Amino acid sequence: MHSLYQKIKRHGSAVAFITGFIWDNFMLTQVDHLFANVMLGSYLGISAISILVMNMPSVSGWRASFTEKAAKWLPIVLQFCFGSLFSAYIIFYTRSASLSTDWPFLLFLVSLVVSNELLRQRYLSITLPVSILFTVLFSYGIFSLPILLGSMGPEIFITSGLASLFVIMLFSKLLALIAKEHFRASRRSLAVTVAVIYLLFNLAYFTNVIPPVPLALKAIGVYHSIKRQTDKTYALTFEPSWWYPLTSKPAGVFHRKGNEPVYVWSAIFAPGKLTVPVFHLWQYYDERDKKWVATDLVEFPIRGGRDQGFRGYSMKSGVFPAKWRVDALTARKDIIGRVEFTLENTTTSPANLVTETH
Numbered sequence: 001m002h003s004l005y006q007k008i009k010r011h012g013s014a015v016a017f018i019t020g021f022i023w024d025n026f027m028l029t030q031v032d033h034l035f036a037n038v039m040l041g042s043y044l045g046i047s048a049i050s051i052l053v054m055n056m057p058s059v060s061g062w063r064a065s066f067t068e069k070a071a072k073w074l075p076i077v078l079q080f081c082f083g084s085l086f087s088a089y090i091i092f093y094t095r096s097a098s099l100s101t102d103w104p105f106l107l108f109l110v111s112l113v114v115s116n117e118l119l120r121q122r123y124l125s126i127t128l129p130v131s132i133l134f135t136v137l138f139s140y141g142i143f144s145l146p147i148l149l150g151s152m153g154p155e156i157f158i159t160s161g162l163a164s165l166f167v168i169m170l171f172s173k174l175l176a177l178i179a180k181e182h183f184r185a186s187r188r189s190l191a192v193t194v195a196v197i198y199l200l201f202n203l204a205y206f207t208n209v210i211p212p213v214p215l216a217l218k219a220i221g222v223y224h225s226i227k228r229q230t231d232k233t234y235a236l237t238f239e240p241s242w243w244y245p246l247t248s249k250p251a252g253v254f255h256r257k258g259n260e261p262v263y264v265w266s267a268i269f270a271p272g273k274l275t276v277p278v279f280h281l282w283q284y285y286d287e288r289d290k291k292w293v294a295t296d297l298v299e300f301p302i303r304g305g306r307d308q309g310f311r312g313y314s315m316k317s318g319v320f321p322a323k324w325r326v327d328a329l330t331a332r333k334d335i336i337g338r339v340e341f342t343l344e345n346t347t348t349s350p351a352n353l354v355t356e357t358h
Contacts, residue, residue, distance in 0.1 A: 030307060031092050031214045032147045032271035040088060040140060043081040048171060050078040051129045055179035078129060085136045092143060096211035096336065105209045126186040130172065131193045138164040138201055143213035150273030157205050161198060168194060212330045217337030218267040218309030220328060221250040224353060226263045226313050234311060236265055237355045255346040261317040264326040267309030267358070268336055274304040277331050280314035285323040292325065311358065321345055
């Protein structure tokens with residue numbers, strides 16, 4: 001039994017984490033699915049119980065034997081739960097992220113995954129596991145509260161942070177009752193660490209570093225024409241990329257004939273209750289000043305409940321040859337997605353136009 005424990009301790013957590021990440025990627029298809037939230041809630045609950053049991057004082061009799069055995073296995077259980085939560089968050093936040101602006105927060109999540117592997121011995125302390133518990137609790141609240149309330153914005157984020165602080169304070173009081181002396185020795189360091197984490201999350205949110213979860217981009221592209229059909233689908237006509245039909249992504253060069261307008265179409269997933277405004281920001285690259293210049297900001301609402309994403313588009317007629325990009329933005333100017341293309345004038349329509357229905 002001891003040799004089995006040593007083998008699992010050495011390699012089990014890494015294998016479990018990799019397996020859990022693959023499992024999460026296939027099973028956690030949507031952030032608002034009941035299965036996903038039950039699974040994440042279970043991980044949070046098991047993590048909290050593990051920390052409490054690990055810090056139980058020494059006792060005599062059968063409880064001493066149980067506590068001793070639990071002390072061996074619970075750090076591995078705790079590490080698995082934290083690792084699975086981090087992997088799930090990476091999946092959800094990556095689906096909502098624009099790497100050009102949100103990479104610091106994604107890097108933070110990846111660093112937590114690495115730390116989860118390197119700092120396993122410190123799980124026997126109080127400060128580290130409770131601080132990580134607060135981190136995963138806050139991260140969960142950021143996308144679960146908008147799903148529950150059907151709204152998102154600064155006030156929802158602040159509420160999720162205060163709720164996470166309240167829960168971790170109650171948990172700390174319970175932990176103080178179970179392990180009075182141990183908790184007293186760690187109280188100050190724990191308070192400072194939680195306060196720093198709370199401030200960092202707020203700094204990341206109000207500087208638009210945290211991705212706009214639970215929104216997630218399903219598709220975005222530039223098109224020659226868009227027609228809404230009687231069955232409520234859209235007929236999209238575009239120049240296919242060179243790897244078509246492996247993917248229906250439009251090409252990076254838009255050949256414009258005459259005064260033909262340019263369309264940008266996007267499909268953005270939102271949970272069932274959520275209704276929020278989304279913007280298409282049109283910009284061209286000024287080669288002389290070496291900067292992007294905004295020309296148009298088009299607003300349209302999106303409503304949740306469609307797994308393939310809520311569809312919407314914007315149109316621009318006054319375009320000219322240049323590098324262009326269109327950002328799909330939230331009201332706080334968080335980037336949900338982006339399409340970039342080079343516009344070139346032509347005297348004839350492209351011969352390879354393709355029309356697909358979405």
